[in-house]
Amino acid sequence: MLPPLVLPLTLLYSLLAAPAVLAGDVPWLQACNPAHQKLQEGTYQFQTDCDAMTYCASNSTCALRGCRSDDFPFGYSSNVTIPDKCPKGMFCPDEQDSCQTLLSVGSACQFNRDDECEGPPNFKELADTTGFGLNVNGSICLNNVCMWANVTVGLPCVVQNTAYTAYGPDGEFVDIVSRGNCKVGLYCDAQQLVCVQTKAIGETCDADKECSTYNCLADGTCGRTTDTPVKVGVWVYIVVAICIFGGMIGTLIALYFVHRKDRTAEHEKRLQYWREQNAFRQNILQMQETARHSLMSYTPGGSPRSSQMIPSEDSVGPMTHGANKASALRYYVSDDGSQMDDRSDEDLMMRKRDPNPGRF
Template identity: 60%
Template sequence: MRSVATTLLLLHLHLSANAGSVNKGQPCSQGDNRLQAGTYQFWSDCNSQTYCAANNTCVARGCRRDDFPFGYAQGSDHIPDKCERGQFCPDEMDACQTLLSVGSACQLNRDDQCEAPDNFKELADTTGRGLNVNGSVCLNNVCMWANVTVGLSCVVENIGYTAYEAEGEFINIVSRGNCRVGLYCDSQQRVCMQNKVLGEACTADKECDSWNCMSNGACGVDASIPHHFSPWVYAVVALGIIGGMFGTLIGLFVVHRKQRDEEREKRVQYWREQNTFHQNLLQMRESARASILSLPGHGNSARSTVYSTRDGANSDDTHTPILQHAAKGSGLRNYIGDDGSSEYDEGSIVQSSRKTDGRF
């Protein structure tokens, strides 16, 4: 549930944002000044920079409550001054006025309009929940001091504001009293009672020290207190982060290794296919050589020297190329063997040597 200070702040901001539309110098009616139903915002015909004066004309405001008032441009020269100590700026923001004494009439939720007691430092609300201002509180439009102790009669004010949530609108009741800080004014008995601690039964936020009465009817932890986790939670989170990092790295390594194996298998398969193809070519060449050597009249011819070694034996060099028309050679025919060495067409050399010996 929302605290009093937060509720009042939101109401004040909404008030500033929902001013009238009548500009300076134009006619207005003070009879239209009112607190709007549901939000209790002060509203007038004039815009956010003016107020409706006694002559029913919108004139420039004479004071402000906020450091950065709504409706003015940044750095504007027309922003009115804030009131000095001992004064307050009313909802109309027409002019600064002197603080009101106890028992004087004040505007709704304007604790700052009331004069502070002498022991205001002892009574002042330092929790930031808007229980009072310097020990003064405006209840039922009357200024009083928040100094009532336990068991004594107190004054309570219950205001139902219209609020909204996802399921729709609802009534948010803000209950305030004139008890000292640490006490609350019971709405039924109208006496000040001690605030309840964590876990005690409650019916409203004001009854709890934490100002947080949960839906189960017990006082809960203050909503403004940050939640602290046990050391083991941080350890588990750290281990989870580290485990996630290492898991990611290991997963990437496995995936990449699988991809490398697949690529390696493709290269091995390619090499096997190429080697098989090369072996087939060698077998074809061997078959062709055997066929040529088996032809009649070619066993001792000069052409047969192409497929024989220098000592007359058949060569086992399967890398020797198949040469056609060796007898018609036009010079030295060079080729590169598989071992990188260069050889020549021996058939051409043999025929040349025979001419030199005079055998032809």
């Protein structure tokens, strides 16, 4: 297989050599130059001054096209009626001006327009059915001349090598396409110029045309066709299924442990908070109990020092007969079992025992 030739400056040179007026933008009935009609370098696409719906007529004006080669032509507006395709026995040239009769063998044809040439009587036998575009109805246009693709093994043949500009990850490169007038299943050797049998998969090759699959691999052997579907064994499906389900189960297990770790951390936080609150509650209860015992020690008869603490008459309020002679401290037990004092500081008053009860 021919090595790719990188052409990084091809596009730049083509832009510099392009005319000032952009090709393909002249509308209907406007002036054009038939001399500007050519094949674009690298792609060999037909170029003209006129737009996609017109062609440059002999009177140097753009006229509406009279035929089309494609089922879905490019460049037509949705509200425009596209021209019809040519009937059987006729073809539409690159200019797409009007349908013309098929050309006989030896007639001049346009580049790679195999459909312009008339087929041989045994066209059904010679027609290409591989889908590689080797010929059309057994006829082929080589070097702009109509021929029949009917040359057999060992006989002289005609070859045409065309360099196309292709694009890849590393930039531009040249893709050489070689065609010949050999029968389907044969190729025209460029060195000997005779028809040779195509090679099977796995045999050594130098170009795509040498392989029956039209695919010469980079290692120099014929490979399968590029559109061949890849078939894998049943074990591949089993391994893939195991990997998928294993990944799902592994993900679920990993999520379980991660979430369990988070739950454990949250549980520890809540438990620590409960312990702190419980400790605070016990401290408060202990403080209340201590305060109760401390205040009880200052009640009458509760301490020897109580007899010495005799307040003055101004500081002692009048005693009421309905006063409770028991301790002045009043407690109640809350719902949670803690003892709460419902008196304010002003309610806690030390009272003197009257030595003569009943006297005014």
